[in-house]
Amino acid sequence: MDKPWIKHYPPGVPAEIDPHPFPSLGDFFDDCCERFGARQAFVNLGSGLSYDEANRLVQRFAGYLQGLGLPKGARVAVMMPNSLQYPIAVFGVLRAGLTVVNVNPMYTASELAVQLGNAQASAIVVFENFAHTLQQALPMLPALKHVIVTQIGDLFPQPRRWVTNFVVRDVKGMVPAWSIPGATPLRDALAIGHQRGFTSVPVSPGDLAFIQYTGGTTGRPKGAALTHGNLMANVEQTTAWLAGALKLGEETVITALPLYHVFALTANLMMFLKLGGTNVLVSDPRDIPHFVELLHKTRFTVITGVNTLFNALLNAPHFDAVVKSNAGALKLSVAGGMAVQRPVAERWQQAMGVPIVEGYGLSETSPIVCANPVNAPAFTGKLGLPIPSTEVAIMDEYSRPLPLGETGEICVRGPQVMRGYWGAPDETAKVFIDGGWLRTGDIGRMDDQGYVQFVDRAKDLVVVSGFKAYPAEIEEVVRTCPGVADCGVVGVPDAAAGEAVALVVVRSDPGLTEETVREHCRQHLTRYKQPSIVVFRDELPRTSFGKVLRRQLRDDLVRLTHEVGLGASAASTAQPH
Incomplete structure (x- = not known):
């Protein structure tokens, strides 16, 4: 297959790696x-x-x-x-x-x-x-x-x-x-x-090393069976991608993301062992005051996180002291696990002097599939290029490759891909297609340079009268509305349209009104993407890793419409439990 991404690799990054050095x-x-x-x-x-x-x-x-x-x-x-x-x-x-x-x-x-x-x-x-x-x-x-x-x-x-x-x-x-x-x-x-x-x-490389439980690409939690070879390959791929940006025996990485999650397991624990780094393990990153105090006392060169973590630090009292004490030390900020909001990325770069380098992966791929160049001058908003020895294809619903620029399911092939779901051959068969490709369940597109851009999770897609509305796209628009601190979008049943777009907003301005939000959406979204339901909450339900629990959000909104006896078009002013 054509691999347009390889000619856009940063200097020093190889197209292939030895997947089994040990x-x-x-x-x-x-x-x-x-x-x-x-x-x-x-x-x-x-x-x-x-x-x-x-x-x-x-x-x-x-x-x-x-x-x-x-x-x-x-x-x-x-x-x-x-x-x-x-x-x-x-x-x-x-x-x-x-x-x-x-x-x-x-x-x-x-x-x-x-x-x-x-x-x-x-x-x-x-x-x-x-x-x-x-x-x-x-x-x-x-x-x-x-x-x-x-x-x-x-x-x-x-x-x-x-x-x-x-x-x-x-x-x-x-x-x-x-x-x-x-x-x-x-x-x-x-x-x-x-x-x-x-x-x-x-x-041996083919022996099982981890059973990493995940919501997977098809719903309920399953155990991704990851071999020693899978993890070892991903460590080699990721360190090759650094192309000497970090030095052996000289780095200190802040590990606030839980090591039981595959992102921190590989990107922090495994990779910094290979680099001879010092891993500063944060037991409770939700205790922001103590976390900020730790950062103030530590000259760290690398930090990994998710959007919610970076945002919480930027908004924390006394973070300016961290900025001063760490001046000139930070080399790399890496994000994965969930999409990074551009305003957060821009504030982080302005404060810390280096951009957030976003990557993409999933438990089934050990996890890293794509990454932005570590020497990127600014946040790209894209998932990045496929890393060495990794192939990515965008496919339609019939598992046929789509041309560059078209939107479809992101599919992956490489030595980091799991051997299957533990004890679940039927579930395994659902996600593997001919040629050894893994269907990720993520919707995206690839540009002519090979950069992959995330659109949304396939299972989160909202179909309104036959038209496809992607929650992530709608959320990105809503977050640009003044007075919005956070938001979440899900689809709820609607008798007329099949599904309706429901929006939950967390306000930074208590005076923000529903009509202001709706007017903002009318200006920036085509009609079928505009929310039929708008509700306000103090916070969004999230996983320990910071991802919005869309299923819980959806259940809350469905229960709300049933309890108050309203249809999607009339439930907008009610408050969910």
């Missing part, structure tokens, strides 16, 4: 630790681990897991926020020849039971703060036999460890009561593993 992620980790031994690898809440120290702890935890008698490939869940324990647990699992199941620690007991039941997890490493949730889920998880529990300060030096754990548990009361008979404290597990020793396990 047999496994465990071998990769071992190599990184050998090369950067004494350099600090991870920092959390003021305490850190060098590469040497991290490697010793990983081997001890791997030795403990091997002593449990788990067969190669058995699934081990990791349920914790960003912390020193996270990389130790993950690489301990991988080096023991087992498979990591990343878990959102904010899950309810029922959500946890569904995910771990599907994965048939044999063991779990869980923060004590969330052990009460696990306790509730355990009766529904007969396969889960081994529980390892850790406290936030467990890997801190004394007396900091005792003080931190005491404050979190007994002063702040952040640990709900729990009881799991037979649970093993992480520090005990590390001691046992040290006594038993660790035996290297042969692992």
Whole structure:
């Protein structure tokens, strides 16, 4: 196929990479630790681990897991926020020849039971703060036999460890009561593993490394089966894309996005291990005052985030102090996971001196597919070019390639693409088409230089009397209306048009009226894209990663129209619950 993007690659970026420089992620980790031994690898809440120290702890935890008698490939869940324990647990699992199941620690007991039941997890490493949730889920998880529990300060030096754990548990009361008979404290597990020793396990690129749960391209959560080769290839692709913009052993990256999400897993944890960087792990980025204080004290060279995170920082008190203290240090700001709003990107560049470089990917692709050049002078508003060894095609509903410039489904092929959904062959068959192409479920277009532009999620498309309205496009227009802080668009059933466009607005100006919003939409949107319903809320429902929960928004609006007995055209002045 024609690859127009390659001739527009930045200087030094190769068209292809070696996808398997190491047999496994465990071998990769071992190599990184050998090369950067004494350099600090991870920092959390003021305490850190060098590469040497991290490697010793990983081997001890791997030795403990091997002593449990788990067969190669058995699934081990990791349920914790960003912390020193996270990389130790993950690489301990991988080096023991087992498979990591990343878990959102904010899950309810029922959500946890569904995910771990599907994965048939044999063991779990869980923060004590969330052990009460696990306790509730355990009766529904007969396969889960081994529980390892850790406290936030467990890997801190004394007396900091005792003080931190005491404050979190007994002063702040952040640990709900729990009881799991037979649970093993992480520090005990590390001691046992040290006594038993660790035996290297042969692992190949095709072996399963992660089951990464996602809403996927077809709806309900599924586990993307990612191999060691998938992740290793994406690390190589991403670092090749940097083309020397970052220096080995010299970078400090702020990791505020959760490592249990595949974007931070690859772009922060894996990539900065390869670069010998120092990863500053932020456990609770929602605590903006403490986050800003951390940034003020840290000379960081790279930060990754999502639109909501960058926006929150820009609006935070005392962020100007961060700007001053970091002047000249920041080299790269990277965004992924959700679309970046241009006003946010422009404010960030003005404040920090570097643009937000946007990328695109999904859990099924380990995750990175496209990226903008890291030397771009300004925010582009596009997803970027396909990265090395990656092919992207825009296809119609019959899986036929479309000409450049036309809108269709973004399809991907490359060594970072998952091998399928865990235990779901029918779902896997739905997203793979002839030639090994993965259907992403995202709608976009490609220009003549190979830049991909996102239009919307296929499942979020609103069809109004046969015409296609894309929520992301409408939201972009509405956000330019003075007085609008945020907004979300969904489709709701309508007797006359099939579906109607419903708009929820978060105001920055309390005096903003519905009519002002409607007039703005009339000026900038064709008639079928204009919202039939306009409601105001104090905030939008979002995931832990910052994405708008459109399904919840839609359910709220549908319930609203039913409760008040109004049709789409008359429900606009009501308030959703």
